[in-house]
Amino acid sequence: MESLATRRTKTIWHQANNQFVFTYNDRQNNINVVLHIDYLNYRMNSIKRRHPKLKHATPHKLRHTGATLAKQAGTSLEDISQALTHSDTLITKTYINTSNIVPMTVGEIAFRNLKND
Numbered sequence: 001m002e003s004l005a006t007r008r009t010k011t012i013w014h015q016a017n018n019q020f021v022f023t024y025n026d027r028q029n030n031i032n033v034v035l036h037i038d039y040l041n042y043r044m045n046s047i048k049r050r051h052p053k054l055k056h057a058t059p060h061k062l063r064h065t066g067a068t069l070a071k072q073a074g075t076s077l078e079d080i081s082q083a084l085t086h087s088d089t090l091i092t093k094t095y096i097n098t099s100n101i102v103p104m105t106v107g108e109i110a111f112r113n114l115k116n117d
Helices: 004-012 037-050 059-072 076-085 088-097 108-117
Strands: none
Touching: 004 088, 037 059, 059 076, 076 088
């Protein structure tokens, strides 16, 4: 008989057809169960309370960040648009931060943000 840890390890890499970013495996071992937005906001706010110097963030801001980082890594606008389930790449362009940020290296972005604090 498989242990619970073995079963969970096998299911970690399962991806559903409609994959969401924030999911979990529940106690019945259902995989890719979608987290409710209120729970995500609650968790992010609790992190902010423990670390007050962090800038305010929301799950929606993480979508923008993910899109920007994907573009910076060389992912095509069409692929990013599909991943975000946008009907048009014009919508996706609003998710990607300005062109002067995209070509920057991760180190440059981090250094620039440190200087702003």
